[in-house]
């Protein structure tokens with residue numbers, strides 16, 4: 520048997536007919552930039568997240584970057600970020616000149632550890648950027664309480680967790696302003712680059728529309744040095760039928776995760792993902808941890824099982840951040856997670872037989 524790390528087959532099958540119709544309608548509409556489909560998608564995505572507004576942009580990184588601009592973050596401002604994340608979350612803060620203040624994750628969830636946030640706050644701290652890594656909601660109750668106590672902005676990086684919840688509330692609706700990505704492999708994926716900002720603040724939603732369009736609030740009048748980062752009309756048209764399927768796809772991921780949890784339980788050297796109290800995960804990634812990660816990955820590959828590592832090198836050890844001078848050992852939990860993480864196949868449509876096969880190979884490896 521072969522089990523790929525990722526397959527789009529189910530998503531395509533579920534949306535093919537509607538997508539083809541949407542492409543035809545898009546072509547015939549002759550409305551190719553910021554047209555009715557962008558507005559329709561923004562309204563539906565805001566409703567899905569439970570926010571007043573959603574503003575489509577060209578990517579998840581741009582969504583976070585624009586959000587940082589809207590909050591007015593700049594040189595000398597400190598932004599608390601998880602030490603364990605995809606590097607885009609850091610880059611968004613770096614673009615506006617903010618100082619990165621990494622906070623370590625909980626080993627069990629891989630998400631930022633709320634108990635460690637307060638110690639990182641200084642008089643210069645302006646915002647906390649949280650990342651719902653692998654599809655699991657961060658512990659938002661504690662995080663929002665800390666933000667309120669110190670009068671800090673919260674930004675959620677919801678790129679991996681569309682549809683996840685904390686205490687019944689959807690991620691991407693907790694922070695003052697939030698960003699998400701519709702990169703094709705995300706839980707809600709476009710067929711190219713796309714992203715969105717969500718917020719309850721009407722002024723900021725207008726600001727986001729200005730920032731994504733050259734800083735223009737009125738045609739040919741520009742208030743700020745903005746970006747060209749519009750959500751593509753065609754991507755919006757194709758995201759609509761996909762958004763309608765998102766809950767069903769997330770449920771399939773959750774079912775697959777439950778199969779893995781059951782079949783991989785009790786292996787001494789293997790840790791399965793743990794979900795925090797009141798949180799849910801939509802399992803963008805099913806991450807296991809083992810000190811024998813590299814050997815396990817090679818073994819699985821020989822047996823036709825695809826896997827990936829998210830992520831092999833934490834941001835503080837990347838060349839891009841060499842200037843900040845962090846050495847190995849600076850953030851030991853992020854480093855240990857990076858050294859032991861392996862992402863198993865998970866996608867809408869993965870079958871119980873496929874999960875059985877993957878789990879069986881893992882059991883054989885540890886035997």
Ligand SMILES: *Cc1c(COP(=O)(O)O)cnc(C)c1O
Pocket residue numbers: 577578579580581604605607608650676678679699700701702712713714
């Ligand atoms: C994918 C991702 C991003 C960036 O999204 P793009 O659309 O690729 O720019 C940001 N943060 C996290 C956590 C991501 O997984």
